[in-house]
Structures are given as C-alpha cells and as structure tokens.
Amino acid sequence: xxxxxxxxxxxxYGLNCDIETAHACELAGARAExxxxxxxxSGAADLFDYQMLVFIGGFSWGDDHGAGVIQAVRMKKHAxxxxxxxxxxxxxxxxxxxxxxxxxxxxxxxxxxxxYQTRAAALTYNDCGNFRDDWVHLSIDSESPCxxxxxxxxxxxxxxxxxxxxxxxxETLSRLKQDRQVVCRYAASxxxxxxxxxxxxxxxxxxxxxGICDPTGRIFGLMPHPEAFTHPTNHPEWSRRxxxxxxxxxxxxxxxxxxxMSR
Numbered sequence: 001x002x003x004x005x006x007x008x009x010x011x012x013y014g015l016n017c018d019i020e021t022a023h024a025c026e027l028a029g030a031r032a033e034x035x036x037x038x039x040x041x042s043g044a045a046d047l048f049d050y051q052m053l054v055f056i057g058g059f060s061w062g063d064d065h066g067a068g069v070i071q072a073v074r075m076k077k078h079a080x081x082x083x084x085x086x087x088x089x090x091x092x093x094x095x096x097x098x099x100x101x102x103x104x105x106x107x108x109x110x111x112x113x114x115x116y117q118t119r120a121a122a123l124t125y126n127d128c129g130n131f132r133d134d135w136v137h138l139s140i141d142s143e144s145p146c147x148x149x150x151x152x153x154x155x156x157x158x159x160x161x162x163x164x165x166x167x168x169x170x171e172t173l174s175r176l177k178q179d180r181q182v183v184c185r186y187a188a189s190x191x192x193x194x195x196x197x198x199x200x201x202x203x204x205x206x207x208x209x210x211g212i213c214d215p216t217g218r219i220f221g222l223m224p225h226p227e228a229f230t231h232p233t234n235h236p237e238w239s240r241r242x243x244x245x246x247x248x249x250x251x252x253x254x255x256x257x258x259x260x261m262s263r
Contacts, residue, residue: 055099068101111214127204
C-alpha cells in the first residue's frame with residue numbers, strides 16, 4: 001500500500017497558522033507534521049523524510065526587520081543547501097503570506113534558470129498604509145506551470161497582511177509574465193482584472209500579483225491564506241449564501257499538491 005504524502009509544516013517564533021495548515025494538508029489526504037524551525041536548521045528533523053515543505057503565515061520574529069527577513073536569513077544560511085537539494089529531488093514548497101515573504105527573500109522565488117539563491121523581488125508595505133484583514137477574489141492563470149492550482153480558474157480567499165505589495169524591476173516582471181509564473185492575480189468579484197483598484201487589489205501589488213511560482217511550478221508562494229478556506233462555513237457569508245456559496249477552494253490547492261506527489 002502506497003504511503004501518504006508527508007508534509008513538513010514549519011512552526012515557531014511568531015508563526016501562527018501551523019495548526020490550520022497541517023489540518024488542511026490532512027484533509028487533502030497527506031500526513032502533516034508540525035516541525036519547529038530550529039529542528040530544520042539543526043538537522044534534527046530530516047527534510048528528506050518529506051515530500052512537501054510549507055512556510056506558513058504569521059509574523060516570524062515579529063517581522064522586526066521586515067516581513068520574513070529574519071526567517072529567510074536563518075533558513076538560507078543554515079538550511080539553504082538542503083532546501084535547494086529538496087527542490088532538485090522534485091519535491092514541493094509552498095509559502096503562504098509570511099511564508100511567501102520568506103521564500104521571496106530567500107531567493108526560492110522566482111527561481112529563474114534554476115537559481116534559488118538570488119533575490120529578485122520584494123513584498124513591501126501595503127499602499128493603503130495599514131494592515132488588511134479581508135477576503136479577496138483571485139483569477140488563476142490556467143496556463144501557469146503551477147502544480148498547486150491545476151484545474152482552477154477563480155477562487156476567493158482571506159488575506160491578513162501589512163506587507164503584501166509585490167514589487168520587482170521591469171525585466172523581472174516581464175519575465176514572470178512571459179514564463180507564466182504569475183499564478184494568481186487580485187480580481188473583481190466577476191473575475192475581471194482589479195487593475196490596481198482598492199480594495200480589489202488590497203495592497204497595490206504590481207500587475208495585481210497575488211502569487212507566483214518558479215519555472216517548474218513546484219514552488220508556489222501567495223499572500224492569501226488557502227488553509228483558512230477548507231470548509232464552506234469558513235466563508236464570511238456562509239449563513240446568508242448557503243445556496244450559492246463558492247466551493248472551499250483553498251482545500252483544492254492542497255489536494256492538487258497531494259495528487260501531484262502521489263503520481
């Protein structure tokens with residue numbers, strides 16, 4: 001009998017979505033283990049016992065030096081080579097919110113030319129000037145290589161961040177678009193482009209970008225929280241829209257990952 005996909009969900013030092021993320025992985029059919037970041041850094045936890053690594057949401061080290069900065073420095077210095085080999089072996093990496101900020105700071109994204117060391121983008125302060133806690137609509141590029149969003153075209157997810165604006169140089173943005181690495185964009189409720197409008201685009205992210213992947217599609221980072229929409233009653237309008245509620249699309253992201261690694 002084939003063993004379930006094993007997922008390492010990072011926890012510790014201000015990260016606060018580990019239980020929800022592990023639960024989402026379990027609902028998707030994986031076996032999830034919450035592992036303290038120190039155990040990954042020290043090698044006490046063997047990264048190669050797992051097929052998927054999740055950098056979760058929260059406020060790692062209080063975001064004292066910028067969102068995800070300290071976590072990125074520590075992980076890159078002490079575990080960067082192991083994570084690069086983990087990716088080379090065909091495994092998956094998912095970064096959610098603070099985790100997205102971290103893997104961008106590490107250089108895991110955008111990962112041009114299999115370069116998982118060079119930082120080429122940033123996630124910085126929301127244009128609105130404050131922390132946003134809301135739900136957003138996302139349009140998905142069906143031509144993206146991202147394995148997490150296969151078969152998906154649109155979804156609603158919650159956001160909760162103060163530094164979600166993706167910025168990058170013009171050539172970086174052009175290449176992200178050219179190579180279809182822009183996986184999801186903020187959109188209006190009818191699926192049309194947000195075109196930078198607030199609150200549809202809640203942070204002013206360039207080109208309405210909410211999430212990107214590497215060229216292989218196996219590393220995916222996004223600001224919205226898929227682990228927070230795994231059941232219809234998670235939706236804020238569930239009691240009013242019982243007949244036309246959107247599916248709990250966040251769960252599908254984890255299911256797609258499990259299907260991919262089970263092939």
